[in-house]
Amino acid sequence: xxxxxxxxxxxxxxxxxxxxxxxxxxxxxxxxxxxxxxxxxxxxxxxxxxxxxxxxxxxxxxxxxxxxxxxxxxxxxxxxxxxxxxxxxxxxxxxxxxxxxxxxxxxxxxxxxxxxxxxxxxxxxxxxxxxxxxxxxxxxxxxxxxxxxxxxxxxxxxxxxxxxxxxxxxxxxxxxxxxxxxxxxxxxxxxxxxxxxxxxxxxxxxxxxxxxxxxxxxxxxxxxxxxxxxxxxxxxxxxxxxxxxxxxxxxxxxxxxxxxxxxxxxxxxxxxxxxxxxxxxxxxxxxxxxxxxxxxxxxxxxxxxxxxxxxxxxxxxxxxxxxxxxxxxxxxxxxxxxxxxxxxxxxxxxxxxxxxxxxxxxxxxxxxxxxxxxxxxx
Numbered sequence: 001x002x003x004x005x006x007x008x009x010x011x012x013x014x015x016x017x018x019x020x021x022x023x024x025x026x027x028x029x030x031x032x033x034x035x036x037x038x039x040x041x042x043x044x045x046x047x048x049x050x051x052x053x054x055x056x057x058x059x060x061x062x063x064x065x066x067x068x069x070x071x072x073x074x075x076x077x078x079x080x081x082x083x084x085x086x087x088x089x090x091x092x093x094x095x096x097x098x099x100x101x102x103x104x105x106x107x108x109x110x111x112x113x114x115x116x117x118x119x120x121x122x123x124x125x126x127x128x129x130x131x132x133x134x135x136x137x138x139x140x141x142x143x144x145x146x147x148x149x150x151x152x153x154x155x156x157x158x159x160x161x162x163x164x165x166x167x168x169x170x171x172x173x174x175x176x177x178x179x180x181x182x183x184x185x186x187x188x189x190x191x192x193x194x195x196x197x198x199x200x201x202x203x204x205x206x207x208x209x210x211x212x213x214x215x216x217x218x219x220x221x222x223x224x225x226x227x228x229x230x231x232x233x234x235x236x237x238x239x240x241x242x243x244x245x246x247x248x249x250x251x252x253x254x255x256x257x258x259x260x261x262x263x264x265x266x267x268x269x270x271x272x273x274x275x276x277x278x279x280x281x282x283x284x285x286x287x288x289x290x291x292x293x294x295x296x297x298x299x300x301x302x303x304x305x306x307x308x309x310x311x312x313x314x315x316x317x318x319x320x321x322x323x324x325x326x327x328x329x330x331x332x333x334x335x336x337x338x339x340x341x342x343x344x345x346x347x348x349x350x351x352x353x354x355x356x357x358x359x360x361x362x363x364x365x366x367x368x369x370x371x372x373x374x375x376x377x378x
Contacts, residue, residue: 004359004366005317007152009178009350011068014244015203017251020185022205033237034228037341040115043239050246054210058195059186059255066113066211066229067242072099074196074211077232079144081219083192088140088171089113093125094337095287095325099174100144110231113139121338122288122319123154129161133168141170147185150346151334152285153294162191167365171217177201182221182260183291193217196262199241204248204351208241252353259353264292266351271295273364282343284335290326296335298343302330307345307364310370316363319348 007011015021030048031039035267046313048062068074080103082088092104094116101116108114113136118126133141147158156199162172173194176185181202194217198209205280213219213232214347225234252259274281282294304320311318318334331341340346349363 003315003317004363006349006351006355006363007103007317007319008352008355009153009201009348010090010201010207010319011200013354014200014205014350015248015251018244019105020245021046022240025240025243029142029321031336034226035238035360043204043264045236046239046243051351053246053250056179057249057330058179058212059188060212061215063305064212064215066213067237068209068211068229068233069199069238070209071097071175071198073198073233074209075099075144075175075199076095076213077211077219077222078194078196078213079142079223080107081232082142082171082173082217083107083223084220085218086171087342089115089136091115091117091129091143091146091170093117095117095119095123095149096144096146096149097177098333100146100175119337121226122375123149123152123156123334123338123339124288125156130168131166133165133170139169141165142171142173144173144175146175146178148176148182148291148294149285149334150178151294151332151346152296152338153178153199153290153350155287155289157293159191164241166191175308178291180293181249182256184256187212187214190249196263199245202248202252204245205241208238208245209278209367209376210245215240252296255353260292263351263353263355266355267293267295267349269357270349270360270364271297273361274367277364277368282340284338284340284343284346296346296351297336298346298373300344302345302371304345304347306374307347307371310374311366314366314370316365319350320346 029043031043033044033047047190050312051062051065055065115132120126150290165172171267173192175196177198193214195212200206211273280300335346
């Protein structure tokens, strides 16, 4: 049975360039980059070269890049670090990643003034950010909003939100996990004060990422340890993973125009094929602008658990929502916030630049066959 992997929003396969870069670094630059001897400084130079590459891709300065274990840590560091440093309140929305939603819940427990904005049926903010910020009456405020929704692919108007936040004296953090490597991101043009990213979403290794922190923004560390990464991320730096992440991001940036156009065409092909073969399906978030690679479809009359299980048995790897909700097949908080649970079982198909037309057509056929079989058995 041929496996068709369409769960790239959860993780992507490492590219050959990233794997080669990681292996090279593990063989040649394995020393601790904090050590003062030559071997350690050779590793430190690799880390700094990676920092330069990443900064160049996103339009930042190298000293504005903090290496982390991934976007979950980056989101925690950005939000908790800023709130702690400035005594700020937090504004976010209810369709954010669990690492933001659960951080917001933690801060509420610590006495922080937190406002969670609801969304409409497309995933757009249902309240005006400016009005919400003004309700803080001049107190420091951090707004944290994702660039691209990880379940529906919906694109948020982050530049407009950032402009509103700054006009009212607030700070803006952007979770760019599902955007980086797929769309051009320049932190200065975007207007973000902080930006989170994870390597395994753009064909880099798992367990590494970074946080962009605009010069002048002061954060308090959330873990105690040594002085690595400006004391904001203590612990021995993972040189091979960081070097591989830089290689993957550089490659993704170089391939972006060709790859994004191709993924968009394949996504439309999948949507058309599913719509033609299964009347009554609902595409979640379709009324707004979505990314090139994520399609979230609800299937009426089917249970998400049975549908996922049956698709998996046919070799089609998809999901019902965020991989960070693993072990739970309840309707995701994103679908529930949009009021889309009424349309049926939501299935997320997410493509990568390695996805083929043959895989898309086969995925549509398998889905239609499995879905109709389940309805007959019901």
